[in-house]
Amino acid sequence: MTYEIPVTQARAELADLINRVVYGGERVVVTRHGKPLVALVSAADLQRLEESAAGEEAADEPVITTVSAVRPMSSSAPGEHRRFGIAAEHRDPGRPSRP
Numbered sequence: 001m002t003y004e005i006p007v008t009q010a011r012a013e014l015a016d017l018i019n020r021v022v023y024g025g026e027r028v029v030v031t032r033h034g035k036p037l038v039a040l041v042s043a044a045d046l047q048r049l050e051e052s053a054a055g056e057e058a059a060d061e062p063v064i065t066t067v068s069a070v071r072p073m074s075s076s077a078p079g080e081h082r083r084f085g086i087a088a089e090h091r092d093p094g095r096p097s098r099p
Contacts, residue, residue, distance in 0.1 A: 001025075001026050001027070002026070002027045002028070002029055003020065003026050003027070003028050003029070004028075004029045004030075004031055004036075005017065005028060005029070005030060005031065006030075006031055006032070007030050007031065007032045007037060010028070010030045017040055018040070021040045021041065021042055022042060025042070027039055027040065027041050027045065028040040
């Protein structure tokens with residue numbers, strides 16, 4: 001459950017608000033002129049939020065979505081065995097292809 005409280009009242013009741021968050025499982029939104037300023041959440045909630053944000057950042061990494069050419073490998077990197085037998089090359093769709 002989320003509980004909203006004006007900042008002036010929150011200052012006077014900080015200890016009680018902390019207890020509501022920690023022991024009551026509540027989330028407290030501190031407002032100024034009716035607009036949210038900050039939220040008090042438990043440490044466990046904060047950890048979940050941070051883990052969720054970290055997962056979203058990892059999902060924002062670029063991913064190759066297309067393969068423009070597949071051809072037999074002519075040579076492997078030094079010391080590397082030919083594991084797959086083919087090579088794929090990614091090309092930017094906006095870049096003209098080479099012959």
